[in-house]
Amino acid sequence: xxxxxxxxxxxxxxxxxxxxxxxxxxxxxxxxxxxxxxxxxxxxxxxxxxxxxxxxxxxxxxxxxxxxxxxxxxxxxxxxxxxxxxxxxxxxxxxxxxxxxxxxxxxxxxxxxxxxxxxxxxxxxxxxxxxxxxxxxxxxxxxxxxxxxxxxxxxxxxxxxxxxxxxxxxxxxxxxxxxxxxxxxxxxxxxxxxxxxxxxxxxxxxxxxxxxxxxxxxxxxxxxxxxxxxxxxxxxxxxxxxxxxxxxxxxxxxxxxxxxxxxxxxxxxxxxxxxxxxxxxxxxxxxx
Numbered sequence: 001x002x003x004x005x006x007x008x009x010x011x012x013x014x015x016x017x018x019x020x021x022x023x024x025x026x027x028x029x030x031x032x033x034x035x036x037x038x039x040x041x042x043x044x045x046x047x048x049x050x051x052x053x054x055x056x057x058x059x060x061x062x063x064x065x066x067x068x069x070x071x072x073x074x075x076x077x078x079x080x081x082x083x084x085x086x087x088x089x090x091x092x093x094x095x096x097x098x099x100x101x102x103x104x105x106x107x108x109x110x111x112x113x114x115x116x117x118x119x120x121x122x123x124x125x126x127x128x129x130x131x132x133x134x135x136x137x138x139x140x141x142x143x144x145x146x147x148x149x150x151x152x153x154x155x156x157x158x159x160x161x162x163x164x165x166x167x168x169x170x171x172x173x174x175x176x177x178x179x180x181x182x183x184x185x186x187x188x189x190x191x192x193x194x195x196x197x198x199x200x201x202x203x204x205x206x207x208x209x210x211x212x213x214x215x216x217x218x219x220x221x222x223x224x225x226x227x228x229x230x231x232x233x234x235x236x237x238x239x240x241x242x243x244x245x246x247x248x249x250x251x252x253x254x255x256x257x258x259x260x261x262x263x264x265x266x267x268x269x270x271x272x273x274x275x276x277x278x279x280x281x282x283x284x285x286x287x288x
Contacts, residue, residue: 002178007187007204014181015210022059032059035095039066042094046087050075053109053117064095065103071112111222113143117188120203123154124192127199133160137171144205147222151175151206158192158199166197176204184210 002010012018020036040055043066051071058065070076077083088104095102112118119140126136137154144152151174159166177183184207192199210216 002180007178007185011181011185015184015216019054020057020059022057024059038094039064039091042090043068043087046090047076051109051112051118051121052076053112053115062097063101063103064091064097065105066091068104068106069109070106071109071115071118073106073108076106111147113140114147114149114186114205114207114222115188116186116203116205117190119144119152119154119205120188120190120201123156123203124190124199124201127156127192127201128194133169133199134171137169140203141171141173145173149174149205150208151204153204155202156199157202159194159196160199162194162196174206176206178204180209182209182211184208184216 008016020033022032024032036057039057043055044052047068047070049072053069053071056067056069058067068076075083076087078086084104084106088102089099091104092099092102109115109118112122123133123136123140127133133156137156140154141152151172153170153172153176155168155170157166157168160169176185178185186203186205186207188203190201192201
């Protein structure tokens with residue numbers, strides 16, 4: 001099951017919650033569900049370049065609260081909140097509700113490299129700009145691992161590099177335990193529209209286990225990689241002479257020995273470089 005279904009939907013009710021938080025009886029349920037779909041479709045299309053990861057919708061009676069999780073809140077908010085007001089007015093028109101019944105809020109995602117949906121969209125945008133898909137996948141994996149995630153897998157599928165035969169390529173580091181229900185695995189999907197067809201991008205990010213009774217963090221703090229933040233002493237080691245370079249301990253090439261002493265000059269060279277000593281002046285003859 002872990003290999004076949006959406007990792008987010010498989011964990012709803014166990015370690016995750018739904019993005020739509022409301023309850024309605026059978027009457028009115030279909031209309032509210034379709035309204036949620038239209039709201040999400042409209043926002044994703046209008047804010048395609050604002051790095052919107054997910055959209056949460058809460059309902060209480062006739063009121064609707066929409067929360068946008070984005071890595072670029074400045075694009076949505078605009079100058080003095082003008083962008084939010086315009087988007088709110090458009091949602092009021094879309095849902096056909098009163099102005100005081102629609103509420104809109106924006107939450108910032110501080111670490112977009114740890115969000116699977118944003119990583120997938122980033123890789124897809126790079127492929128559309130003709131960046132090599134292997135390079136785009138590798139950079140996404142390295143950035144996520146640097147932030148301390150437990151594992152990441154990026155998969156691209158389609159006519160990669162314009163090949164006649166569609167194929168599937170992936171890059172991964174760490175582990176992705178899809179069958180473990182308490183494993184906090186984030187999943188994202190995006191498509192790159194290229195001149196030779198669409199290329200699908202899937203991303204799985206494993207952020208750790210959530211034990212029973214432990215709340216799930218919507219945005220976990222990154223763990224500093226081992227060795228990161230230590231002072232760089234490479235220049236200091238070079239200035240000391242290293243361990244002899246190519247000459248080993250007693251070599252004559254690059255600072256042989258531990259202290260990088262200079263090789264001793266030959267006798268002939270020493271004689272050539274040393275100026276001849278002046279003869280001492282003879283003493284005047286003593287007068288009788």
